[in-house]
Amino acid sequence: MEIEVQIDRTSPVPLYHQLAQQLAAAVTAGRLQPGDPFENEVALGERLGLSRPTVRRAFQELVGQGLLVRRRGLGTTVASRKVHRRAELTSLWDDLARSGGTPHTTVLSHELVRDEHAAAALDLPPDTELLHVVRLRTTDSTPLAVMRNWLPPALADVTRAQLEQEGLYAALRARGVRPVVAHQSIGARMPTAAERRHLQIRGSEPVLTMTRSAFDASGSAVEYGDHCYRASSYSIEVMVDER
Numbered sequence: 001m002e003i004e005v006q007i008d009r010t011s012p013v014p015l016y017h018q019l020a021q022q023l024a025a026a027v028t029a030g031r032l033q034p035g036d037p038f039e040n041e042v043a044l045g046e047r048l049g050l051s052r053p054t055v056r057r058a059f060q061e062l063v064g065q066g067l068l069v070r071r072r073g074l075g076t077t078v079a080s081r082k083v084h085r086r087a088e089l090t091s092l093w094d095d096l097a098r099s100g101g102t103p104h105t106t107v108l109s110h111e112l113v114r115d116e117h118a119a120a121a122l123d124l125p126p127d128t129e130l131l132h133v134v135r136l137r138t139t140d141s142t143p144l145a146v147m148r149n150w151l152p153p154a155l156a157d158v159t160r161a162q163l164e165q166e167g168l169y170a171a172l173r174a175r176g177v178r179p180v181v182a183h184q185s186i187g188a189r190m191p192t193a194a195e196r197r198h199l200q201i202r203g204s205e206p207v208l209t210m211t212r213s214a215f216d217a218s219g220s221a222v223e224y225g226d227h228c229y230r231a232s233s234y235s236i237e238v239m240v241d242e243r
Contacts, residue, residue, distance in 0.1 A: 002039060003031065007048055015050060019058040027067045027078055038068060038076040102140050103167070108198075109134040110160045118150035121213040122221035131156040133163060136198050143199045144233055150224045172222065179214035179222040186210050191228065199230050206231055 003026045007018055026032050038059075039047075045055045059076065062068040069079045110133050116126040124130075131151040137144050149168060151158060155177065162171045172178070191199065191207045199207070207228040214222040 002047070005048055007050070016054045016057040016061070019048070019050065019055065020061040023058065024062055024065065024067055027062075032078045034078050036078045038078065040075065104138045104141075105164045105167075106136040106138075107133060107160045107163050108136055108146075110163070112156065113150075115150060118224045121211075121224040122150065122152055123215075124152060124221060129153060129156075131158060133158075133160075133168075135163060142233065143230065145227055145229045146195050146198050147225065147227045149226075152221045152223075154220075155222070168223070177216060177222060179216060182212050182214040184210065184212040188231065189228075195228055199228075201230065 003023060005019060005022045007015060009015070011018065032038070041052055041055045041059065044050070045052050048055075059068060059070075063070060066079055068076055070076050110131075112129050113132040114127055114129055115132065118130055118132070119126050119128045122128075122130075130153070133149050133151070135147045135149075137147055155172065155175065158168070158171050169179075187209045188206045189209060190204075191201055195201070195207060201207070208231050209228050210225070211227075212223075212225045214224075216222050
């Protein structure tokens with residue numbers, strides 16, 4: 001299948017990156033399905049008037065993102081579908097819905113607590129009463145993440161029903177709250193027994209982890225999150241710009 005690509009040679013964006021972005025969009029939008037053969041480097045380069053090294057670098061970027069798979073003798077194909085999430089201030093619910101998935105949330109816990117570690121992450125006094133919610137996020141009936149969040153007192157009215165009907169960030173936006181800056185850490189570890197059960201993990205598969213402290217434009221605390229994801233079904237994409 002030939003994907004329509006528009007290359008702007010007057011743009012400061014490198015040609016390989018323009019190509020990679022548009023091909024990635026075709027994959028994530030579902031125009032190319034897992035297992036579909038990809039147009040080869042030579043044919044694609046000739047069609048777009050791009051050099052083979054430029055096309056190869058774009059393909060390498062997509063392989064690095066987990067969108068393409070290259071196998072000797074079989075060529076380049078679209079990789080099995082994963083959730084590819086950029087490390088930015090978005091919610092998993094929004095990411096899944098945007099990629100065509102069907103997100104579902106089960107609230108496992110919804111209670112007021114005092115937690116010194118979470119309070120410190122939100123720059124609040126250690127005895128501050130926070131709303132602590134634990135959610136199981138699934139997509140198309142597949143368990144994907146166990147999500148723990150702590151919200152400051154001003155946002156403690158977020159209800160269990162709202163969290164099950166929409167994403168946390170949608171509930172925050174409905175209150176006029178928008179996180180604009182965050183400190184985020186990404187890692188990996190072995191799952192707890194409860195996480196293994198909720199995520200239906202067997203064997204020695206680790207979980208990916210992400211913790212985040214988010215604040216609004218005034219510097220007020222919005223949320224502290226500590227999430228873990230099935231490594232076999234999830235990846236986090238980070239774009240690094242040289243300044």
